[in-house]
Structures are given as C-alpha cells and as structure tokens.
Amino acid sequence: MARTPQAASGVMRDPLPRSVFERDTVDVARSLLGCTLVRRTATHVLEGIIVETEAYLGERDLGCHSARGRTPRTEPMYGPPGRAYVYLIYGMYHCLNAVTRGEGEPEAVLVRAVRPKRGEKQMSANRVTRSGRTPDGVALTNGPGKLCQAFEIDLSLNNADLCKSENPLIITGGHQPPDEKIRTGPRVGIDYAGEWAAKPLRFWVDGDRYVSR
C-alpha cells in the first residue's frame, strides 16, 4: 500500500462519514462547500459541487423549523446526523438539508446551490417549467428549489441516510475552498425571524456563478 488514503481510488466517491455531520452546524455549513452532492436514480447519476449553504441552529433559532418544536415535519432534524431533511415549500418546490449535531439536537444545513459536475443534460430535462421551457446554465441549480428539481429530490428522500455509499443520495468529499474565498451573509427568506434573520449564517464561494440570487 504505497498510496495515501487520499490518493486511493474510490475515495472521492465515498460518502462523507457521519462524524463530519456530528459537529457544530456552522462548521458543517462551511465544510460542505466544495463537497459533491451525488444523486443516483435507476437510470442516471447526477453530481454537483456545493457552492452555497445555510446553517439552521435548532429550537433557539427563530428561522429554523424546529423553533416550533418537534412536529411530524421536523422529526428528521431530531434524529441522527447525516440524514436528509427534505420538505415541500410553496406547494411546488422542495428544499434539501443535511441534519447535523447529535440526536435530539434539531439542527441542519440547507444546500442552496450547486455547480453541475455530471449529468447536466439530465438536470436540464428535469427542470421543465410551466411554459415548457428547459433552463440551462446557472439557472439549472442556483437555488434550493431549482437544485432539488434538477436532482429529482422530493419527499421520498426525506430522512434518507447521506452516509451510506449504496444510497440514492449522498455527499462525497471534495476540496474545500480556502477561507478567504468563503463569504458569509444573512440567510434568505426568513425576514420573520427577528434578530436571527440578520445573523451571518449563509455561506457561499466567492465569485461562483452558481450562487443563488
């Protein structure tokens, strides 16, 4: 065995270990930048590099769904780390989160944008709009609802384990951008959350075209 673990074949395709998610949620949100979201369906493989995330800090965080306590919807966030928390919003879009911290600590990281890496053509096909148009370029995956559409992520993947290599949705390692390329700002769409709305819990890769908005 002359090769280092990093150089060994297959490492990049292995899911992140659960220990990566079982940490401070802000640390996880930063760590996931540069990692690869991998979606395997019966017919194809879709991959995208995560370029934008948001941290949601549990029951004390008025912007977090778990601020209203344990409900059927928020149940996955109360479970073990490394699972998906997927929910439907505005009746037509889904949002994907990775559950963080330990059981009973309902925190998560929202994946807001990815840069397509594999299966871009299929992503475009998955993103047909009401008027029949199929977006391309940054419009494919530069938002939480868009990327779920492109990656065929819906409620059937709620609570799915992101840390098992055989599973249909996993997150694999990548090279994290240097600290000076990671920018922070307020989270999007939670103006109701009082003082929590302004906290710098959104993270993105500076200058990346696929960052939302």
Added chain:
DNA sequence: TAAGTGATACGC
C-alpha cells in the same frame, strides 16, 4: 411584482 401551489401548524 404577483401569482402559483399544497402540506403544515395552529386556532376554533
């Protein structure tokens, strides 16, 4: 800038 869309949470 407004409308689309339906599960969810909460009040009655």
Added chain:
DNA sequence: CGTATCACTTAC
C-alpha cells in the same frame, strides 16, 4: 374542522 403561512421560482 378552517385558514394563514411558507428556508421559492417563474412569468407578467
């Protein structure tokens, strides 16, 4: 039960 709301996106 009813209904206001929503970690969004598209099209007018």
